[in-house]
Amino acid sequence: MKIVLDASIGMKWFKYENESNIDLANKLLQQQFQNEIEIIVPDLFFFEIINTLLNEKYINVNDLYSASESLHLMNMKVISTNKKIIDTSISIADKTKLTFYDSLYISVAISEQALFLTEDKEILKHINNFSFIKSLDKF
Numbered sequence: 001m002k003i004v005l006d007a008s009i010g011m012k013w014f015k016y017e018n019e020s021n022i023d024l025a026n027k028l029l030q031q032q033f034q035n036e037i038e039i040i041v042p043d044l045f046f047f048e049i050i051n052t053l054l055n056e057k058y059i060n061v062n063d064l065y066s067a068s069e070s071l072h073l074m075n076m077k078v079i080s081t082n083k084k085i086i087d088t089s090i091s092i093a094d095k096t097k098l099t100f101y102d103s104l105y106i107s108v109a110i111s112e113q114a115l116f117l118t119e120d121k122e123i124l125k126h127i128n129n130f131s132f133i134k135s136l137d138k139f
Contacts, residue, residue: 001036001037001038001115002037002038002040002112002113002114002115003028003037003038003039003040003114003115003116003117004039004040004041004105004108004109004112004114004115004116004117005028005039005040005041005045005076005116005117005118006041006045006048006102006105006116006117006118006120006123007045007048007049007052008118008119008120009025009028009117009118009119009136010025010041010045010048010049010071011049011052011053012025012026012119013025013026013029013070014049014053014067014070015052015053015056020119021119021136021137024136024137024139025136028117028136029074032074032075032076033075038077039074039076039077040076040077040078040079040108040109040112040114041076041077041078041079041108042078042079042080042081042085042104042105042108043078043079043080043081044081044101044104044105045076045078046068046071046078048101049067049071050064050067050068053067077112079108079111079112081104084111085104085107085108085111086104086107088103088107088110088111089103089104089106089107090103092106092107096126096129098122098123098126099122102120102122102123105118105123106123106126106130106133109130109132109133110132114132115132115134115139116130116132116133116134117134117135117136117139118133118134118135118136119135119136
């Protein structure tokens with residue numbers, strides 16, 4: 001099964017304070033390592049995770065390097081943006097009024113014919129428009 005994850009899920013692997021469903025996020029990683037699922041992310045995913053961690057008071061630069069290393073060792077399929085994905089993202093952003101960043105994850109899920117898991121409340125408001133979007137606890 002192919003699953004696109006956004007940073008709202010990926011952050012659960014690094015930041016535990018005020019986060020829910022950490023056990024479910026960790027289970028996804030376990031399933032990835034056992035080849036039960038294929039986790040797919042756009043290249044934006046890495047920027048969002050590192051940037052969010054960078055803004056955490058308790059994180060130092062060595063923690064950022066460790067997080068970057070950990071992300072790359074997870075062997076996720078990384079999708080580079082191309083014109084088709086960008087154009088689809090623009091269209092989704094225009095229709096839904098979601099950010100371009102959020103729309104990019106939806107576009108990647110469409111392109112990869114994958115399920116999209118998120119904890120982002122704004123994206124989850126659009127479940128009726130995109131049947132392949134699910135919250136982590138509904139997976």
